Amino acid sequence: MLYEAMKKEIESQFPSLQFSTDDEKKLISIPPVCNEVGSIDIQDDYDELTVFVGNFTHWHxxxxxxxxxxxxxxxxxxxxxSEYLKDMFSDKIFMWGSSMKGGGTQLIEDGFKTKKQGYVWSGPYYS
Known part of the structure; x- marks a missing residue:
């Protein structure tokens, strides 16, 4: 049920977004704009959605x-x-680290500064 609802939401909120689906695995994949960032994958885990955020981290x-x-x-x-994806595609989510060694994301708000090397959806982030 979550998988089908998420597909409809993406189609509605992001009509020009190219994405693929795997109905058997209940997986939605959004290809990267920047290869260093990686794709966004949304997995229906039956009682939650797990969002794999590029090469950096995931959240439930x-x-x-x-x-x-x-x-x-x-x-x-x-x-x-969907709200998270809107922020992501508007380059309002800062990503750092890696999924192998620990990474994370943070919302970029007014006054955001960091010394970490990282990315936004469109590519490298420079503060």
Whole structure:
């Protein structure tokens, strides 16, 4: 249920975005704009969505109780991931490190400064 809802949300919110899906694995893949950043992969883990953020990290979104089949829970989870993608595609998410050695993301807000070497969706970030 989360997988289908997320596909529809991406199609609705990002109509020109090229992405691929694997219905068997319930996986949505968004190819990178910059190879150093890597793709964004969204995996339906049945009770949550796991968002793999490029070559840097991953995070888990929500808890969906499949037994209740609640459309409100599904909408809340899908909306949270969609808002994150909007920030990502607007270069408002700073990414650093690596998934192999530990990495992370941080929202770029007014006054954001860092000495870390990192990236935004479109490529290297220079503060």
């Amino acid at each position: 979104c929500g808890y969906f109780n499949e037994k209740t089949d609640s459309p409100d829970e599904v909408k809340e989870i899908v909306t949270e991931v």
